[in-house]
Amino acid sequence: MMGIGFPELMVILIIIMIIFGAGKLPEIGSAFGRSIKNFKSSMKEAQEGDEEVASVEEGQQGAIEEGKAEEDMTEEEKEAAIRKKAEEEGEAKDKAMKDEADMFTASLPRKGSYDFSKDQEKG
Numbered sequence: 293m294m295g296i297g298f299p300e301l302m303v304i305l306i307i308i309m310i311i312f313g314a315g316k317l318p319e320i321g322s323a324f325g326r327s328i329k330n331f332k333s334s335m336k337e338a339q340e341g342d343e344e345v346a347s348v349e350e351g352q353q354g355a356i357e358e359g360k361a362e363e364d365m366t367e368e369e370k371e372a373a374i375r376k377k378a379e380e381e382g383e384a385k386d387k388a389m390k391d392e393a394d395m396f397t398a399s400l401p402r403k404g405s406y407d408f409s410k411d412q413e414k415g
Contacts, residue, residue, distance in 0.1 A: 308320075
């Protein structure tokens with residue numbers, strides 16, 4: 293089977309040095325290190341977010357959904373309630389973003405409202 297051994301790695305490094313030059317290698321290495329660090333931190337944040345969601349699901353003892361106490365709910369009903377809540381939050385965010393976009397669009401000049409001759413008179 294093919295594997296990357298020491299000779300192959302040296303050839304790759306020599307080609308990289310020829311392409312980028314010896315001065316850019318430290319910058320490339322530090323950028324690569326930062327990207328790995330950012331990837332690790334985002335994975336850690338995602339795991340913490342999953343743990344928070346799990347703890348929230350377990351900690352909703354007093355919640356009432358459609359007249360039923362949560363401890364009386366089945367697992368499927370609990371999951372459906374969580375999905376519904378997330379869907380409502382997503383819809384609220386979407387509406388807020390749409391409203392913001394509509395306000396921005398309303399602030400733009402309308403098609404045909406620009407008069408080039410007025411700018412020529414001023415200038």
